[in-house]
Amino acid sequence: MSERDEEKTGPLGAEPVIVRLGHGANCSSIxxxxxxxxxxxxxxxxxxxxxxxxxxxxxVTIVGKNKAKSDPPKPADDAKTKEDAP
Amino acid sequence: MIVxxxxxxxxxxxxxxxxxxxxxxxxxxxxxxxxxxxxGLDGGDAWxxxxxxxxxxxAHVAVTSQCGAGCEGCYLDAxxxxxxxxxxxxxxxxxxxxxxxxxxxxxxGGEPTLRDxxxxxxxxxxxxxxxxxxxxxxxxxxxxxxxxxxxxxxVNVSYDGIGADYEAVRGFDASAAAERAIGMxxxxxxxxxxxxxxxxxxxxxxGATLARAKALGACEAxxxxxxxxxxAASLDYLSKRLSADQASAFGPRLRALAADLCxxxxxxxxxxxxxxFFSADPDLAASAELLRKFGVFGCEAGGTLAAVxxxxxxxxxxxxxxxxxxxxxxxxxxxxxxxxAWRAYVDTxxxxxxxxxxxxxCKGGCKVVSRFVDRTHGPxxxxxxxxxxxx
Numbered sequence: 001m002s003e004r005d006e007e008k009t010g011p012l013g014a015e016p017v018i019v020r021l022g023h024g025a026n027c028s029s030i031x032x033x034x035x036x037x038x039x040x041x042x043x044x045x046x047x048x049x050x051x052x053x054x055x056x057x058x059x060v061t062i063v064g065k066n067k068a069k070s071d072p073p074k075p076a077d078d079a080k081t082k083e084d085a086p
Numbered sequence: 087m088i089v090x091x092x093x094x095x096x097x098x099x100x101x102x103x104x105x106x107x108x109x110x111x112x113x114x115x116x117x118x119x120x121x122x123x124x125x126g127l128d129g130g131d132a133w134x135x136x137x138x139x140x141x142x143x144x145a146h147v148a149v150t151s152q153c154g155a156g157c158e159g160c161y162l163d164a165x166x167x168x169x170x171x172x173x174x175x176x177x178x179x180x181x182x183x184x185x186x187x188x189x190x191x192x193x194x195g196g197e198p199t200l201r202d203x204x205x206x207x208x209x210x211x212x213x214x215x216x217x218x219x220x221x222x223x224x225x226x227x228x229x230x231x232x233x234x235x236x237x238x239x240x241v242n243v244s245y246d247g248i249g250a251d252y253e254a255v256r257g258f259d260a261s262a263a264a265e266r267a268i269g270m271x272x273x274x275x276x277x278x279x280x281x282x283x284x285x286x287x288x289x290x291x292x293g294a295t296l297a298r299a300k301a302l303g304a305c306e307a308x309x310x311x312x313x314x315x316x317x318a319a320s321l322d323y324l325s326k327r328l329s330a331d332q333a334s335a336f337g338p339r340l341r342a343l344a345a346d347l348c349x350x351x352x353x354x355x356x357x358x359x360x361x362x363f364f365s366a367d368p369d370l371a372a373s374a375e376l377l378r379k380f381g382v383f384g385c386e387a388g389g390t391l392a393a394v395x396x397x398x399x400x401x402x403x404x405x406x407x408x409x410x411x412x413x414x415x416x417x418x419x420x421x422x423x424x425x426x427a428w429r430a431y432v433d434t435x436x437x438x439x440x441x442x443x444x445x446x447x448c449k450g451g452c453k454v455v456s457r458f459v460d461r462t463h464g465p466x467x468x469x470x471x472x473x474x475x476x477x
Binding site for chain 2: 017018019020021022023026027028029030031032033034035036037038039043044046047050051053054055057058059060061062063064065
């Protein structure tokens with residue numbers, strides 16, 4: 001996978017939906033929670049469902065260099081679209 | 087929820103911990119474009135073909151080069167006569183990290199708690215939308231110092247084992263100080279984890295170390311591979327790195343440790359450099375999709391991760407040499423040639439990385455190790471698959 005391809009598909013490849021749990025509490029290396037690798041498919045799906053549900057209750061703040069072109073929706077405007085969020 | 091658009095969609099950092107089947111957890115989520123649109127958002131220019139690459143989501147910032155511990159394998163060669171990075175310089179770096187949209191800032195050093203203003207630095211990071219965390223040896227930690235840490239999302243204490251195991255990694259036994267620090271932080275209501283460096287001498291007793299950390303009140307253990315950087319970049323490294331058998335046994339060992347210890351109150355993390363050891367575990371080696379889904383990162387140096395050293399220069403990771411980019415220009419990350427070169431390895435890797443099922447996640451393993459052992463920016467020579475390929 002080239003860097004150009006990676007920019008289109010995400011840093012970890014073609015999988016578009018990623019959940020990283022926990023804080024990156026370490027001064028030296030990027031750290032990844034691995035409990036999730038061993039919990040099985042059912043619990044794994046439940047983690048994704050929990051994240052999707054939590055996203056519906058959070059207001060959106062855009063950060064980074066590309067934030068100027070996009071305004072976050074008002075909470076009242078996006079009830080329908082949030083149903084489609086992962 | 088803090089959202090940063092990427093060419094492929096967006097990263098989103100949830101601002102509240104969520105209830106998951108594994109307990110309450112913070113989360114960073116990768117969303118594809120359709121999911122971003124479903125939230126009523128549009129990436130705009132960030133989704134254009136020629137949009138520049140975005141910055142890391144995690145930055146490691148050394149706030150001092152001073153440390154009196156004298157660990158034999160200190161990867162930064164921190165010393166008692168080191169110096170604190172000037173506050174103004176750090177805040178300029180924080181400004182650049184904010185412009186770049188970095189999510190997490192991990193303070194390191196040297197010993198960060200030697201700074202009287204560490205709590206103020208955490209507040210400054212939070213003002214800029216970043217989650218501050220820190221790692222400390224715990225040596226010399228007092229209740230007054232602990233009070234200053236309340237704005238940090240998590241404090242990790244370096245804890246490589248009980249007694250002789252701690253000494254085997256660091257050259258002296260300060261495990262009692264580390265255990266005392268874990269207890270003090272826990273009593274103060276601060277989320278505390280442990281950093282555990284895994285070495286040849288301590289590998290077999292990893293379960294006892296983690297069980298002890300959990301009993302002391304740590305909520306998380308971060309396992310770290312011993313790396314040849316700083317004072318550890320010596321022949322001594324060859325006697326402390328994991329043996330070939332230990333590296334091959336890492337996946338099954340991790341699975342067993344997770345079954346024994348992980349629950350709603352305790353989780354385990356591994357660092358980027360341990361991912362190549364999954365190649366010897368048939369199940370994990372065939373699980374690249376699962377690793378991607380749960381954001382298990384291999385070498386992200388210069389990509390999702392970068393570091394700012396105590397001399398103010400940006401580096402691909404905390405163990406790598408510096409670039410010419412300074413921290414206060416961190417948001418120019420995309421144009422730096424050295425960072426680009428570190429990211430580029432995975433595009434055209436040498437065998438056996440080229441045909442490895444874990445390639446897109448592992449990204450060739452730890453280049454700090456390959457640069458030290460093989461003198462090349464190439465496949466991780468301690469990866470079981472690389473060892474087998476070369477034998």
